[in-house]
Amino acid sequence: MSWAIKLKAGAVDIYCLSGTGNTLLVARAMRDAFVQKGILAHVHPMERTDPCSINPKNALGLAFPVAILTTYPLVWGFIRSLPEVKGTEAFMVDTLGGLSMGIMAPMKRILESKGYAPIGAREIAMPVNFWNYEQEKKCVTIERGLERAREYTVDLIAGGTKWRSFPVLSDMAHLAFSNRFLWWLARQWPKMRVSLERCARCGLCVKLCPAGNIVMKDYPERQGGCQVCLRCYAYCPREAVLFMESFKRYRAVSAEDFLIA
Ligand SMILES: Cc1cc2nc3c(=O)[nH]c(=O)nc-3n(C[C@H](O)[C@H](O)[C@H](O)COP(=O)(O)O)c2cc1C
Incomplete structure (x- = not known):
């Protein structure tokens, strides 16, 4: 891969x-790799960004997890609300x-x-x-993933990437897995609950929920917009958020990382 910079934009915003x-x-590994190559880059929390406020002069990066073979409704909502641009x-x-x-084909088409x-x-x-991981295996998988992220960034800068998609398969899967009914079902079973014995009413789940879906009343209460992202489940300091018995509480960063990001 040549080191010449083919990315046209001088700066990158990753949502x-x-x-x-x-x-x-x-996203942070990519930001750091951009900066290392002399390209200004920032990571912004998608959940706290008004899509209409993006800077169309900067390259737009979208980073999100796969969920139920597609991604969260919040991500689709963000992408659908992006402003019209000319060649960003x-x-x-x-x-x-x-x-x-x-994901790939419908997202490409919207953009x-x-x-x-x-x-x-x-x-x-x-x-x-x-899932439950031995610490060592978790670290190896993460390190490999971050290495791939850095390689991807270098490829993006050098113009060596493509947005490949397989329209028929991708569109059919999008129809099947991004529909409201399926996500409504995903929210019903198994429903997340709060253990009143364990909950200290600290409010961390309210602050952390990316969908603003938890309201503090006598105890935290979920509204109808849960994304099943597992953040409240994973980060409750007293493990008071209950979900499937077999699900483990997984944390790749600290709670503060979400609050300052
Ligand atoms: C509700 C839910 C559904 C998921 N569905 C899939 C899936 O369909 N395919 C997959 O490969 N991983 C799936 N995963 C795993 C996540 O995509 C993966 O662990 C991801 O890296 C989590 O990213 P995050 O830590 O940024 O949330 C799912 C995770 C959750 C919580």
Whole structure:
């Protein structure tokens, strides 16, 4: 790969949604790799960004986890609300345990319809965020993922990437897995609950929820917009958020990383 810079934009904004930290680590590794090559780059929390406020002069990066073979409704909402532009370069990176289907083609189409120039899409394997891992295996998978993220960044800068997609398969999977009914079902079973014995009413879950879906009443209460990102489940300091017995609490970064990001 040649080192000549083919990226047209002089700066990059990466909008990142991450439930339990894998994607945030990847987005930060990419930011650092851009900066190392002399390109100004920032990571912004997608959940706290008004999509209309993006700077169309900067390349647009989208970073998010795969969920139920597609990604979270919040991510689709962000992308659908992006403003129209004239040729702003756009790239995506997702993190996943192993398989995605319904993302690449529909996302590329939405961006193109708004005038973006899709320049790259890559999927990066990271630990599945509800399984139990030996610490060593988790670290090796993360390190490998971050290395791939850095390589991807270098490829993006050098113009060596493409946004590949397989429209028929990807569109069908998008229809099947991004529909409201499926996500409504995903929120019903198994429903997350709060253990009143364990909950100290510290409010961390309210602050951390990327969808603003938890309201503090006598105890934290969930509203109807849960993304099933597992952040509240993973980060509750007293493990008071209950979900599936077999799901482990996985954290790739600290809670503060989400609050300051
Ligand atoms: C509700 C849910 C659904 C998931 N679905 C998939 C999936 O369909 N395919 C896959 O490869 N990984 C899946 N995963 C695993 C995550 O994509 C993966 O662990 C990701 O790196 C998590 O990123 P985050 O830590 O930034 O949230 C799922 C995780 C959750 C919580």
